[in-house]
Amino acid sequence: MAKSLIKLFLFSFTFPLFASSLWEKDLEILSPRENVYGLAESELKARVAAGRKAALFYPVTVSDLLLPYDPISAFFDSEADDPVRQLLYSLARVVSPYKNMDEVYAWVGLHTYPAAAQPENPNPLPELTPEERSRPMGTTVFETEDGEALTFGCAACHSGNLFGVRVLGLTNRFPRANEFFRQGATLAPYVNSFLFQGALHTTAGERRMFARAKGALRYVGTKVPVTLGLDTSLAQVALSLAKRRPDEFATRTAVSHRFPRKNKLAELVADSKPAVWWNLKYKNRWLSDGSIVSGNPVHTNFLWNEIGRGTDLVRLDGWLKENTRTIEAITAAVFASRPPRYEKFFGSGAIDLARAKLGEAHYKVSCQRCHGGYEKGWSREDAAGLSLDELLQNHRVTYHRRTPVRNVGTDPGRYLGMFEFSADLNRLAISKNIGTVVVPQKGYVPPPLDGIWARWPYFHNNSIPNLCALLTRSEERPATYHAGEARSKETDFDRECVGYPLGEKTPGHWKKDPDYFYDTTKEGLSNKGHDEGIFLSAGREIYTREQKLELIEFLKTL
Numbered sequence: 407m408a409k410s411l412i413k414l415f416l417f418s419f420t421f422p423l424f425a426s427s428l429w430e431k432d433l434e435i436l437s438p439r440e441n442v443y444g445l446a447e448s449e450l451k452a453r454v455a456a457g458r459k460a461a462l463f464y465p466v467t468v469s470d471l472l473l474p475y476d477p478i479s480a481f482f483d484s485e486a487d488d489p490v491r492q493l494l495y496s497l498a499r500v501v502s503p504y505k506n507m508d509e510v511y512a513w514v515g516l517h518t519y520p521a522a523a524q525p526e527n528p529n530p531l532p533e534l535t536p537e538e539r540s541r542p543m544g545t546t547v548f549e550t551e552d553g554e555a556l557t558f559g560c561a562a563c564h565s566g567n568l569f570g571v572r573v574l575g576l577t578n579r580f581p582r583a584n585e586f587f588r589q590g591a592t593l594a595p596y597v598n599s600f601l602f603q604g605a606l607h608t609t610a611g612e613r614r615m616f617a618r619a620k621g622a623l624r625y626v627g628t629k630v631p632v633t634l635g636l637d638t639s640l641a642q643v644a645l646s647l648a649k650r651r652p653d654e655f656a657t658r659t660a661v662s663h664r665f666p667r668k669n670k671l672a673e674l675v676a677d678s679k680p681a682v683w684w685n686l687k688y689k690n691r692w693l694s695d696g697s698i699v700s701g702n703p704v705h706t707n708f709l710w711n712e713i714g715r716g717t718d719l720v721r722l723d724g725w726l727k728e729n730t731r732t733i734e735a736i737t738a739a740v741f742a743s744r745p746p747r748y749e750k751f752f753g754s755g756a757i758d759l760a761r762a763k764l765g766e767a768h769y770k771v772s773c774q775r776c777h778g779g780y781e782k783g784w785s786r787e788d789a790a791g792l793s794l795d796e797l798l799q800n801h802r803v804t805y806h807r808r809t810p811v812r813n814v815g816t817d818p819g820r821y822l823g824m825f826e827f828s829a830d831l832n833r834l835a836i837s838k839n840i841g842t843v844v845v846p847q848k849g850y851v852p853p854p855l856d857g858i859w860a861r862w863p864y865f866h867n868n869s870i871p872n873l874c875a876l877l878t879r880s881e882e883r884p885a886t887y888h889a890g891e892a893r894s895k896e897t898d899f900d901r902e903c904v905g906y907p908l909g910e911k912t913p914g915h916w917k918k919d920p921d922y923f924y925d926t927t928k929e930g931l932s933n934k935g936h937d938e939g940i941f942l943s944a945g946r947e948i949y950t951r952e953q954k955l956e957l958i959e960f961l962k963t964l
């Protein structure tokens with residue numbers, strides 16, 4: 407009896423203590439936390455697979471911003487001859503020219519599932535049914551008591567298409583999730599439920615769902631990114647909180663949404679790209695500016711995602727408490743994720759080993775103190791017996807025990823943005839329950855460079871098109887560039903410079919779409935900084951062009 411009481415005591419007290427101690431402020435990271443919960447191998451595999459699935463299919467059923475799937479898809483898929491439908495259709499088309507649901511998905515920037523398993527994929531997708539694979543990655547349709555609901559999951563922003571390979575954990579380069587929300591919010595007041603009912607033959611449940619979504623949208627403050635490829639989640643969370651009362655559950659009231667509190671993020675540009683997931687294992691603080699200093703970053707993401715969807719935080723709090731296993735599974739998956747390898751895409755012969763070794767020396771002199779150390783396979787004692795492929799691997803990565811933040815003169819908008827709503831976030835009961843603390847910073851985390859070859863364009867604001875440009879002094883970097891999808895290895899990627907092809911190498915069709923034009927003179931898109939004290943010394947170049955290419959050859963192997 408006494409023994410089982412002690413067990414009970416230990417279980418109920420040590421487990422939460424143990425779990426939160428993984429996310430303490432200033433916790434020192436002594437070795438990469440690929441297996442963050444220290445699970446046995448088979449258990450880890452199962453949890454990671456479950457976590458990837460939950461990253462693809464959004465699990466939060468108490469989300470208030472769910473769209474009735476059948477009428478929405480019927481609406482976009484239909485040939486509009488019904489006059490009411492025509493009216494709705496033209497209202498939507500005013501905003502965007504979708505012709506069917508697949509075009510809507512493509513416009514949002516979602517990637518279809520690959521037809522078969524892809525050997526280059528570092529984070530294999532879980533097994534899915536044909537029904538689950540029928541809609542693009544991140545699209546989530548689930549059954550509710552009011553009918554089938556449509557929403558979007560983590561993978562909408564956190565999966566990339568790398569020459570046809572769908573990489574979970576890679577940044578989605580062209581997401582329009584924020585724009586989708588903004589259009590939804592614009593359209594919602596027009597589509598009154600009666601019109602909706604007649605034109606689209608909705609059920610009573612679907613009308614309830616739509617009314618709830620419309621209600622939630624009143625508490626969503628949206629903002630369109632300055633340029634395609636960046637995300638305004640920061641502003642969306644801040645502006646949405648500003649439409650709620652400043653209490654610990656950010657209560658939604660008619661007054662609070664009609665008279666939102668002023669927030670500078672309505673004007674200030676704080677856009678940033680979605681982060682890659684395989685860096686988490688090295689860090690003890692989160693986001694591009696390292697401003698989240700404690701708490702499980704996945705937990706925090708659910709909170710922020712749901713604030714941005716106008717959800718009732720009392721209900722969310724309940725959901726979070728009941729779904730710790732789902733959150734842990736996503737956490738396990740995110741921490742276990744790996745970067746795509748250059749040699750798997752281009753062949754081991756595509757890397758010039760001798761030059762990469764020369765580049766390694768430059769890296770140690772100029773980069774390692776911020777970005778961490780990479781011991782390569784070729785430096786191993788047993789290197790003589792290794793294959794070329796094994797020589798190229800990272801044998802050991804040593805990042806800082808405590809994730810640093812440095813100001814290297816890059817665009818300040820994103821880190822300044824955090825000063826505008828950290829108090830609103832820290833006040834929330836959910837933040838306190840999950841141990842999330844936000845401390846605004848003045849600078850950015852020098853990110854670990856694993857898989858950096860696949861992470862173009864560079865910097866938190868995408869202002870640098872390729873690594874040659876990154877290693878060029880600020881004033882001489884390209885002021886504008888054209889972006890495009892990474893479809894062809896030959897035409898859409900500059901292998902020497904690693905990243906977007908520039909100038910006459912730019913594919914012609916990229917130049918036709920203004921959405922894909924990046925202009926560093928716009929607010930928040932500055933490409934300055936990260937030169938003096940790194941590869942410039944008192945304004946003078948430390949490296950020749952040839953040495954910079956050696957350094958880039960080394961970076962390809964990380």
Ligand code: HEC
Pocket residue numbers: 558559560561562563564581583584637638639678679680681682683685686691692693694695703704707708711736740820866
């Ligand atoms: C609308 C796009 C979007 C969605 C959806 C989204 N994220 Fe993110 N995520 C971002 C952006 C943008 C950042 C980087 C923001 C910054 O730090 O400037 C980010 C950062 C992160 C980070 C921090 C990475 C680091 O290195 O510190 C984690 C972890 C993360 N997201 C996980 C998730 C999870 C889990 C979900 C689903 C619950 C999710 N995200 C959904 C856009 C998104």
Ligand code: HEC
Pocket residue numbers: 694769772773774775776777811812813814816817850851852853858861863864865866867876936939940941
């Ligand atoms: C003083 C610290 C420091 C040094 C030294 C340094 N960096 Fe950085 N680096 C940073 C910071 C901070 C960022 C993030 C800047 C941003 O996103 O605005 C960064 C960003 C980058 C990025 C973009 C990462 C991404 O995900 O977009 C690359 C690539 C990079 N650095 C390469 C290098 C190389 C190569 C060297 C050596 C020649 C180097 N850095 C030296 C601090 C440093």
